Amino acid sequence: MGKKTVTGRVVHDPVKDRLRPIYPLDLSKVNTVDDLVRAMGETAFTGRQIGDAADVLEAMARDKDCFVVMTLSGAMTVALPLVVKALLDRLGYVRNPKRKRPGSKRK
Numbered sequence: 777m778g779k780k781t782v783t784g785r786v787v788h789d790p791v792k793d794r795l796r797p798i799y800p801l802d803l804s805k806v807n808t809v810d811d812l813v814r815a816m817g818e819t820a821f822t823g824r825q826i827g828d829a830a831d832v833l834e835a836m837a838r839d840k841d842c843f844v845v846m847t848l849s850g851a852m853t854v855a856l857p858l859v860v861k862a863l864l865d866r867l868g869y870v871r872n873p874k875r876k877r878p879g880s881k882r883k
Contacts, residue, residue: 796818798819798820799819813830
């Protein structure tokens with residue numbers, strides 16, 4: 777546990793708690809969407825979550841053996857299941873082993 781201050785608050789060690797510093801978003805340094813998302817990852821709350829999610833998405837895209845599971849909200853599963861699945865398949869986000877991809881050598 778951390779040390780108590782005069783006011784009774786417990787102060788933790790930020791290094792042991794693996795806290796990262798936050799920085800204000802400086803739009804003058806942003807030239808691309810990638811710059812924006814990475815800069816948002818150094819801010820607080822939802823901005824940091826967007827940066828973390830982008831890092832996870834990038835790692836998944838680079839990993840050839842990554843197994844992706846698609847989940848949808850209840851409303852989407854009733855309303856448009858085949859349309860959503862077909863769209864994601866066409867865009868290449870869902871791997872369908874039976875479908876031949878353009879430029880692939882698979883027969």
